[in-house]
Amino acid sequence: METMQTLADHSIRRALSFAGLGVVTLMLALSYDLPLALRTGGNILALVCLGLLWAAWRTPRRNLRRSELWSLLLEHASALVQSLPAAEAQRLMARTLRQRLVWHAEQVGAVALALWVLALLLSLVMA
Numbered sequence: 001m002e003t004m005q006t007l008a009d010h011s012i013r014r015a016l017s018f019a020g021l022g023v024v025t026l027m028l029a030l031s032y033d034l035p036l037a038l039r040t041g042g043n044i045l046a047l048v049c050l051g052l053l054w055a056a057w058r059t060p061r062r063n064l065r066r067s068e069l070w071s072l073l074l075e076h077a078s079a080l081v082q083s084l085p086a087a088e089a090q091r092l093m094a095r096t097l098r099q100r101l102v103w104h105a106e107q108v109g110a111v112a113l114a115l116w117v118l119a120l121l122l123s124l125v126m127a
Contacts, residue, residue: 003080004093007072008100012052014068016104019048035123042115045108052105059098064090069097 023044030037064070070093073081081089 001092001096003077004069004073004096005100007076008069008093008097009104011068011072012100012104016048016108023048035119035126038115038119038122042112042119045112045115049105049109049112052101052108056098056101056105059101060094062094064093064097067093067097069093 023041026044027037027041030040070081073093084092
């Protein structure tokens with residue numbers, strides 16, 4: 001179970017690192033207006049948060065044997081995958097992946113909120 005959680009985190013964080021790279025690049029492009037850059041970063045991270053929540057909502061309905069998590073499990077924990085019946089593996093993967101997606105969505109949402117607050121404070125200071 002802990003191996004599955006670790007691999008799910010790895011898969012989610014890989015995707016989030018690419019999203020973060022895009023957000024940081026856009027914020028750097030808008031750095032001439034710092035409140036605008038912070039607001040834009042917060043808005044995009046809020047969209048990422050919604051995407052994570054949507055993926056978590058969809059997870060129990062998808063066939064996870066076509067997911068990156070399944071590939072990682074086959075590579076790193078093939079004994080665990082082969083010891084479980086297919087329905088049990090699907091249920092366990094769906095529960096774990098959904099839990100980890102919601103946890104990451106909470107973290108991304110907190111960062112978005114922090115960026116919005118910083119943008120608001122900076123706008124008030126600069127006005």
